[in-house]
Amino acid sequence: AQSVTQPDIHITVSEGASLELRCNYSYGATPYLFWYVQSPGQGLQLLLKYFSGDTLVQGIKGFEAEFKRSQSSFNLRKPSVHWSDAAEYFCAVGPTGFQKLVFGTGTRLLVSP
Amino acid sequence: DAGVIQSPRHEVTEMGQEVTLRCKPISGHNSLFWYRQTMMRGLELLIYFNNNVPIDDSGMPEDRFSAKMPNASFSTLKIQPSEPRDSAVYFCASSQGQGNTEAFFGQGTRLTVV
Numbered sequence: 001a002q003s004v005t006q007p008d009i010h011i012t013v014s015e016g017a018s019l020e021l022r023c024n025y026s027y028g029a030t031p032y033l034f035w036y037v038q039s040p041g042q043g044l045q046l047l048l049k050y051f052s053g054d055t056l057v058q059g060i061k062g063f064e065a066e067f068k069r070s071q072s073s074f075n076l077r078k079p080s081v082h083w084s085d086a087a088e089y090f091c092a093v094g095p096t097g098f099q100k101l102v103f104g105t106g107t108r109l110l111v112s113p
Numbered sequence: 114d115a116g117v118i119q120s121p122r123h124e125v126t127e128m129g130q131e132v133t134l135r136c137k138p139i140s141g142h143n144s145l146f147w148y149r150q151t152m153m154r155g156l157e158l159l160i161y162f163n164n165n166v167p168i169d170d171s172g173m174p175e176d177r178f179s180a181k182m183p184n185a186s187f188s189t190l191k192i193q194p195s196e197p198r199d200s201a202v203y204f205c206a207s208s209q210g211q212g213n214t215e216a217f218f219g220q221g222t223r224l225t226v227v
Binding site for chain 1: 146
């Protein structure tokens with residue numbers, strides 16, 4: 001069965017600093033991978049997805065993620081964090097795309113002034 | 114489009130009562146998903162529908178939970194009887210087509226069972 005691990009429960013980053021959120025997955029075949037963001041009291045918003053092709057994918061709000069098959073990782077990055085990026089971030093894997101998504105436990109991002 | 118609409122946003126009920134959560138998917142979307150979010154278990158897929166038909170309900174925790182989709186614009190998730198451990202945020206999401214199209218999430222219903 002597929003699973004997703006987000007090893008960092010909380011991360012604090014200074015505004016303007018770079019960000020990397022870690023995600024490792026377990027899946028027997030080529031996975032479909034996703035990053036979602038959840039602001040307080042809100043639903044989940046898709047940041048980016050990887051289905052195939054270029055392993056570096058660009059998303060909304062200046063985020064990108066890199067799929068590394070050898071490391072079973074799909075880490076999320078942003079070169080310069082803004083205070084509005086404070087939220088919870090979820091990595092997910094889906095065997096058939098957006099259906100039957102399996103989510104990680106999330107990483108809460110705090111942005112300090 | 115207004116997006117996926119869930120109601121109510123908050124629900125507080127007593128143990129043993131029936132609870133019904135509602136979801137209106139985005140118009141034209143033919144796949145609908147119910148997720149549950151708890152501190153202990155994170156986000157879990159409960160059930161999903163395609164063209165109003167339940168495709169996979171393996172995530173439904175027990176028989177107290179049931180979901181219906183009587184038409185393309187409405188779905189319900191019912192818990193009867195409710196228990197305190199059902200307290201969670203329940204999300205509905207919808208997508209158009211098969212698995213490669215984005216699933217859009219509603220704002221969720223926060224359920225508290227006391």
